[in-house]
Amino acid sequence: MKVVIVGGVAGGMSAATRLRRLDETAEIIVLEQGPYVSFANCGLPYYLSGEIQDRADLIVQTPAKLKQRFNIDVRVNQRVTAVVPDQHQLSVQVAGQTVTESYDKLILAPGAVPVVPDLPGLATAPNVSVLRNIPDLDRLMAKLSTTGARTVTLVGGGFISLEMAEALRRRGLAVTVVEQATHVLPPLDEEMAADIQHTLTQQGVRVITGQAVASVRDNGRTLVLADETQVQTDQIVLAVGVRPATDFLATSGIHLGLRGGIEVDETYQTSAPDVYAVGDAIVVRNQVSGHPALISLASPANRQGRQVADNLIGLPHHNRGSVGTAIVRVFDTAAAMTGLNEAALQAQQLPYKAVHYRGSDHADYFPGAQSLLLKLLFNPQSGELYGAQAVGHGVDKRIDVLATAIKGHLTVADLPELELSYAPPFGSAKDPVNLVGEMAQNIMDGLSDNRQWHELKAAEVAGRQLLDVRNPTELAAGRFPMAINIPLDQLRDRLSELDPQQPYIVSCQSGHRSYVAERILKQHGFDVVNLDGGFALYQTVRPDEVLDD
Amino acid sequence: MKVVIVGGVAGGMSAATRLRRLDETAEIIVLEQGPYVSFANCGLPYYLSGEIQDRADLIVQTPAKLKQRFNIDVRVNQRVTAVVPDQHQLSVQVAGQTVTESYDKLILAPGAVPVVPDLPGLATAPNVSVLRNIPDLDRLMAKLSTTGARTVTLVGGGFISLEMAEALRRRGLAVTVVEQATHVLPPLDEEMAADIQHTLTQQGVRVITGQAVASVRDNGRTLVLADETQVQTDQIVLAVGVRPATDFLATSGIHLGLRGGIEVDETYQTSAPDVYAVGDAIVVRNQVSGHPALISLASPANRQGRQVADNLIGLPHHNRGSVGTAIVRVFDTAAAMTGLNEAALQAQQLPYKAVHYRGSDHADYFPGAQSLLLKLLFNPQSGELYGAQAVGHGVDKRIDVLATAIKGHLTVADLPELELSYAPPFGSAKDPVNLVGEMAQNIMDGLSDNRQWHELKAAEVAGRQLLDVRNPTELAAGRFPMAINIPLDQLRDRLSELDPQQPYIVSCQSGHRSYVAERILKQHGFDVVNLDGGFALYQTVRPDEVLDD
Incomplete structure (x- = not known):
């Protein structure tokens, strides 16, 4: 043969x-x-x-x-x-x-092969690179050193683009990322990518989103965006996908x-x-x-x-399909995802719910705990797991566990059951994966219902009063414009201040205390839902819409 | 209510x-x-x-x-x-x-509650502690500082004992661990615990295994072991389980x-x-x-x-049983396990096979890759996953994935399918979990068969010739006494040096190259099996039985 x-x-x-x-x-x-x-x-x-x-x-x-x-x-x-x-x-x-x-x-x-967009002026520009193989790498590095380039613009803001943005910053270059989607890392949903975008900006990367490149001028030295913004650059790197x-x-x-x-x-x-x-x-x-x-x-x-x-040779090992797990390190943080994202679920009109966990990658009381944001998407009728996204630290482990669960057709009910390795340096007695499973199970059991950050305005328009159950000191550091406030630990004593005829949406910093408040209010007959991810998530993705006086 | x-x-x-x-x-x-x-x-x-x-x-x-x-x-x-x-x-x-x-x-x-063994002299000794709660901790710390203890002996060598051994070493104390099983961390199998034992010794912990404490003398200042060895100690800490x-x-x-x-x-x-x-x-x-x-x-x-x-309150969430996932950090390494170990499978006379992977926790070509040893136990007929153990770095992630697989009743055939997050800082294109799955699948498909380190002598006694396919430079750093040698890359050309009537067991450093050799020999009609884990594993668990001249 x-x-x-x-x-x-x-x-x-x-x-x-x-x-x-x-x-x-x-x-x-x-x-x-x-x-x-x-x-x-x-x-x-x-x-x-x-x-x-x-x-x-x-x-x-x-x-x-x-x-x-x-x-x-x-x-x-x-x-x-x-x-x-x-x-x-x-x-x-x-x-x-x-x-x-x-x-x-x-x-x-x-x-x-890298996609080369059909842009006026691009084909003739001498300063355009891609990075797919070693010759590409050799050419790019030679070009950077021979031309003395000081500014690089990455067209596209996906996984590879962000790896290159970091690499080029480490080489001391000024880096701009232009992404035509509303956010970098389009495989992630917007609120998950927001943390990454923040990191990029902090690290000196200029990030332009929601803008396609319309044309290239000046022999590749100027990128003209859809809104006619001009971006000056010594070098262009195409990273718009393959x-x-x-x-x-x-x-x-x-x-x-x-x-x-x-x-x-x-x-x-x-x-x-x-x-x-x-x-x-x-x-x-x-x-x-x-x-x-x-x-x-x-x-x-x-x-x-x-x-x-x-x-x-006749061994029947068949292609069972893919879930598409991916991860990217971005400076001192990371983002990972598996399965479908919320945008895909909306596009396919699948029934879904999302839950977010924000906390630490290992036991809080053990030194060195770092931030982790984990999102789970699931079918609230069947419990089918659709996908997961994570940003921060310890993201590879949580996404690997959830990718395994999805690949193995586990459901929401299986996640609280998972026995994951726990000692204080490595995790928590309840791992974030267990916790998003419990949150999802609460929704399936009818104990809790939530709204996502992008649903808050519609909920308020529909007449839900936003009730923030954080403490006054927390509010001073940032708050919703339209919320009323009763701290959780005073809620039982102050129920009379609330109107039983008024529907509420409760919020706290992460969504955890507001869930406790939701349970108290539900049992007292209120029509109430929880703002998933709480103030922190909303502030991350819509910083201009909150007050921080 | x-x-x-x-x-x-x-x-x-x-x-x-x-x-x-x-x-x-x-x-x-x-x-x-x-x-x-x-x-x-x-x-x-x-x-x-x-x-x-x-x-x-x-x-x-x-x-x-x-x-x-x-x-x-x-x-x-x-x-x-x-x-x-x-x-x-x-x-x-x-x-x-x-x-x-x-x-x-x-x-x-x-x-x-901690088990207190019934040993002569123990009950009246004033220097005996346990560590289960905060008052225990307060008492032990007070005792260590007031008595000026310089030596501590831990009776028992399980998870908590090793955490305490590390803690006490960090406090500058001389620490002895006495474990009556053949190895520390009895929930792990012997060859997996061997690396941990080596770490303990390197960090100055005296480890005594295969020895029960027989009695306590001198007001707790002397432990007498089963073989009459005497261990002098200022303080005794019981950690023989709960x-x-x-x-x-x-x-x-x-x-x-x-x-x-x-x-x-x-x-x-x-x-x-x-x-x-x-x-x-x-x-x-x-x-x-x-x-x-x-x-x-x-x-x-x-x-x-x-x-x-x-x-x-009538929500039907039932106890579905436990797989018992556990992890322990031991100085700069860690050990984790889930499910049943080889000892338990032998005791229960379940049909099983084991495979070991030794390699890096992430892509070798990315800086900072560290050692990982992963063991998978499975049923070679049904593919059922019985358990897994890991020692080294990145062990929490791999054990969590395998614990999820076991909890979800996935089988050997599912492990190569898992899509785990890969970028060079986080993993490898084929994760160690994928690799142990492939190794197990090869056994189930009849492509490969292996022997464990503890089966090597019996295989040799039964007439199998050990064939080491490593290079001469590797042999110089340590080798089996009875092995013949043909480097893998010369094997096809030197097949005539082997006896087609002679059964062989092939070995290399980790078991990977010897698997390639096994495949070559099998296809040329030889009766051949692979030494799982190779020379490195054997040397770790039985250093006295190999030559290192």
């Missing part, structure tokens, strides 16, 4: 080495268009920042080592330009020549779907016989929504590479 | 506050025999060490605050001496007097089970009408084994306290 694999990074190389472990006799050829295989894609920003100091650390494997250990024929700088499934053949560009390669089985793992690198399949007849992604069945087979595909280039099923999705992440790519090899 | 709760720490106080949130009208009385409620039990060793500097940080709640916020009548220094279910009454000792208290519903949350604090129930007729634990149904009801029980004092079902178990941990206690209140 002669197996040709197109692409030698995550999915392709996982397929190649797994296939060798399963089959000593197969002829395995890997065609990689770049000069490196199996490089540390996710490490590139950290070499740019100087945290990874040795460029060799980015190169995990070499063709020679792969030949020696796995008897794999790795050919770099070979660009596949066409696939002809009927003839089981590929066209390959090698050193300017086009040659033909045959295969018995073909695995396509071409990955994704798309499947499938242009070479245009003539192949292989079915392409969402944004040019390769359509595959659960054994990774494409529409063409003997042609399989894995990694960033394939259309997967989002496990939560059931919808087609493109997920450009290392973890699914590696898994798919392994599984396609399994399928080639 | 008048509800009396016996015990005001984790389970009792969770029950009290939850019940108030569910029922504003109930009369709730908490009887706590000590002077403090809701204190940070798990924080005591860290105040002893000086890491927690303010004693007030250990006291999470006070009776006054609980009265104000939750309208709970908390009575400290009230010791319940008897329960008379037929009369719905308790006898309570208050300031030397015995009074009677009635209840409509009674929740027992008395917790556990037992349910249920002596006061002797006359109640309430059914007690395993080691005096209170037997409850899944709604936490005891054998007596209107009497419920939660926390360390109850017998739970181990979710994995199905057997009765005593689990003294904060997380289940808090959950049970909440759930018993739910059941009291």
